[in-house]
Amino acid sequence: MSAPAKYSAERLMTVLLAPVVSEKGTYIADKHEQVIFRVLQNATKPEVKAAVELMFKVNVESVQIANVKGKQKRFGTHQGRRRNWKKAYVSLKPGQEINFAMEG
Numbered sequence: 652m653s654a655p656a657k658y659s660a661e662r663l664m665t666v667l668l669a670p671v672v673s674e675k676g677t678y679i680a681d682k683h684e685q686v687i688f689r690v691l692q693n694a695t696k697p698e699v700k701a702a703v704e705l706m707f708k709v710n711v712e713s714v715q716i717a718n719v720k721g722k723q724k725r726f727g728t729h730q731g732r733r734r735n736w737k738k739a740y741v742s743l744k745p746g747q748e749i750n751f752a753m754e755g
Contacts, residue, residue, distance in 0.1 A: 658701050666694045666702040670751055671738055683742070686749050690716070690739045699739045703749075710744040 670676075671687040679685045690699055696714040703711050717740070721733035743749070 655684065658698060660705065661681040663702040663705050666691055666698050667706065679740070684745070684747070685744065686741045688739045688741060690737050692735070692737055694737060696739075699741065703741050707749050709748070710748060712742040712744045714742070715740040 653728060668689040668691065670691055673687075676687045679687065686703075688699070688703070694716075696716055699714045699716070700711045703709065717738050719736050719738055721735045724731050
């Protein structure tokens with residue numbers, strides 16, 4: 652699969668930052684055939700879909716995106732805040748799967 656004409660391959664390679672590996676993430680992967688990725692703050696649904704299809708050679712059914720607010724943190728008397736970030740729930744078409752152990 653090649654990148655769609657409206658997105659450059661360089662941009663698509665930078666959109667996905669990392670898979671979200673958590674208890675909720677594995678539950679969703681098993682039950683709903685979805686994979687969760689941490690993505691760029693300015694990434695759009697079509698970009699995420701194109702990036703996943705390009706990098707993992709799978710067919711994507713749909714993409715849902717959520718903005719995650721950074722937590723307030725304290726270190727002694729200093730107060731700070733973690734960065735906000737964006738995550739994408741990628742629904743794969745039936746029969747498709749992404750195996751991260753085999754990809755590396």
